Amino acid sequence: MADFKDLDPLLHSQLRLAVMSLLVSVKSAEFVYIKEKTNATAGNLSVQIDKLSTAGYIEVEKSFKGKKPLTTCKITKKGLQAFEEYVNALQQYIRK
């Protein structure tokens, strides 16, 4: 049996993984939408989005919807690759 590959710690977090999971399928999503889908608090989500953004895994665009702030996220190529590698590494842990 091969040794366990390290799991990207940036992705091995429930909330960040959920965010990435969403972004993989929808390609672009608003803060509020992500917040609802993930059941996260705004504060927590804000922090985790920041981390993903700093890592270059997602792109964050701040604009306005009418007069309200609007934060839109989309996954980057780097993020997609990291996600795929994470999933591959993880398979080793969870296949019975």
Add this chain to the structure above:
Amino acid sequence: MADFKDLDPLLHSQLRLAVMSLLVSVKSAEFVYIKEKTNATAGNLSVQIDKLSTAGYIEVEKSFKGKKPLTTCKITKKGLQAFEEYVNALQQYIRK
């Protein structure tokens, strides 16, 4: 799309998950063996094994191999169930 199910925080840890993953397949393993397979430090492993044991996910038996201490771990029914649930919940996050 259904909301994301919570991931058992006890299992959502690289080292603890690796330990459980090992125990699922081998059914019983020694401390040193687990340590080598997971590349963990003894201290870290000791702590994480303790947590899994306290949760009732594994059973820990302390004996002696000759004159050296021997810690043997095996997964419990509860642990196996938790592992399976974790894997199921996780699927939702990682299917593309």
Add this chain to the structure above:
DNA sequence: CATATTTGGTTTATAAAATAAACTACTTTA
């Protein structure tokens, strides 16, 4: 009209987790 309340967040503080370092107890080897 003024004052709550809601929206869409960010910042900061606290709690929990992971990890590393130090230590224990004993054994083996030189």
Add this chain to the structure above:
DNA sequence: TAAAGTAGTTTATTTTATAAACCAAATATG
């Protein structure tokens, strides 16, 4: 008999995650 190794545990430190507090603007309410 001193040094080094084995098999761990305990404690301290660092990192993370989460919650609580806050902010600015908009909208609703009496």
